[in-house]
Each structure stands twice: as structure tokens, then as C-alpha cells.
Amino acid sequence: MAALDTWHDGATKAAIVDFVEHAVTEISPEDRVAVFDNDGTLWVEKPAYIQLDFLVRRLAEQAAADPSLRSNPAYAAAASGDLAWFGNAVTQHYNGDDSSLKTLVGAILSAYAGLKVEEHADRVKAFFDSATHPTLKRPYLACGYTPMIELLRYLEANGFTNYVVSGGGRDFMRPVTRSIYGVPPERVVGSSVGLDFVDGHLVTTNRPEFLDDGPVKPVRIWGRTGRRPIFAAGNSNGDIEMLQFTVAGPGPALALLVRHDDAEREFGYTAGAERALELADAHGWTVASMRDDWTRIFD
DSSP states (O other): OOOOTTBOSSHHHHHHHHHHHHHHHHSOGGGOEEEEOOBTTTBOOOSSOHHHHHHHHHHHHHHHHOGGGGGSHHHHHHHHTOHHHHHHHHHHHHTTOOHHHHHHHHHHHHHTTTOBHHHHHHHHHHHHHHOBOTTTOSBGGGOBOHHHHHHHHHHHHTTOEEEEEEEEEHHHHHHHHHHHHSOOGGGEEEEEEEEEEETTEEEEEEEEEEOOOTTHHHHHHHHHHSSOOSEEEEOSGGGHHHHHHHHTSSSOOEEEEEEOBOTTTSOBOOTTOHHHHHHHHHHTOEEEEHHHHBSOSOO
């Protein structure tokens, strides 16, 4: 078995290793399904989601071309570089207030409508080829959490099939998940817009298809895998139902919640994760402290 070298010896690492050892002897390989949230679980999500940076650049372009769009708060925030507005909209959503999120979603849906799916993928790749994190000053491709990537490899070495299950856009993640995580595009489950088939091509629309968050995550996992996962990792209130679905099965299962408590090496925050942390404490979910459990955060 591969070692978790970037995890400190302690209760969290021991819980993961003990679970995997039991799973190897008690669960057949085809049922060793592991699901991972992406933003804040596998890669950095502050001061704003990486995908928001990608989208904000597009909204700013649109607002520059059509100043009337700035009457919409999402376009106004993009034009002024107010990334905090976007982060706050998502945090409010996780706390039950969708007023700003509805405005944001409307703008997002129109941002890249009318592109062939391959053209959209090319724009995503071009973004990742050049974009860097605004405060960490690292390429976004180097903003994956080394201990979590090591955990993916550890599970894989022990017969698990890993899926990325995120509220982020499916077609934003797919071009890079193999290179960052070793997870191929067919094992990426995320939010999506509707597609139209036009003259031999799939073309993006401004119609929402799925917002892969909260109770939708278990539904989408089942739709993609036909199995209940036995391992799940998340970091926010939007991952609660995915974690609950995982541990409600009859056999060995582990729910892992990443706690952002390392302001020195990454960021320190609990906003948007309050209920998840309460449930982790109440139900005995395993909590990974970035400060206490990880020897380093980035490669």
C-alpha cells in the first residue's frame, strides 16, 4: 500500500488507513467508489473560486463591450474587479440566501453560450496555461492540495475508483482533472448547462441543466456510477448530503471533511461550512485539519 507521506501521523491518518485496510478485505473492487468535492477539497477556493476567475474575466469583457450590462451587480462586480461579491454570493447560498446567487447564475449561463464544446475546452486550457492565483502567486495548475492528491493515489493503489463530484462546472474541470488529479473526464461530475446538437457539433446554451450541489450530488453520483460510494471527501455545507449518502450504506464507509484552519499556509475560514462541521462532530465524521494533519499544502 502507498504511504500518506504528506499526512502527519495521528488520528486522521490512522482513520483513513484503517478504513482502507478494512475496505480492501471486505469490499469488492467494483464497489470501492470514492467521491471528492473539488473547490476547497482538492484545490484552493479562496479568495474566490478558480472558475469564478475564468468567468469574471469573460463578464468583464462583455461589460466593456456593452456598458449597459453594468446595471447588473454581477457584471458591475466583474468590471470593477470585486471578486468578494462573487465569493459572498456563494457563501450566502450555503447559508440559505440565494438572492445574489440567482443574479450570478444568470450572468454565468450567458457568459459562454454559443460555443462548440471543443472551443469551450480550448478556452479553459488557455486560461490554465497562463492564469495564476491572485494572492498565493502560484499557477492555478499548482493549486491542488498535495495531501489530497496523495490520498487519491493511495485509494487508487488499493483498488478504488475516484470521481470528482463538484458544484463547479463539469466542462471547466474536465480539461485539467487528469493532469492535476489523475482523474479522467468521464469520472468528473459537475454542474452543467444544456447542449444543443447543431450541424454535427455540440453547442453550449444558456439553459441550466444541473447545479451539482447539496442533495443533487447523491442523485448525480448514482446516475453516473450506479453505486453508493464508500468514501467521500468534502469541505462545505454543499457536501453534507454526499457525505450522508456515503456513510448510510451497510458496509465500511468513511466521510472526510477538510477544515480550512491554516491561514499561514493557505486560508483560515469556516463560512459556508458551519453545518458540515457541526454534523461532523455529531456523527463522528473524520475531519482533516489543514494545519495539524498536513505536512505541507502544495507541492
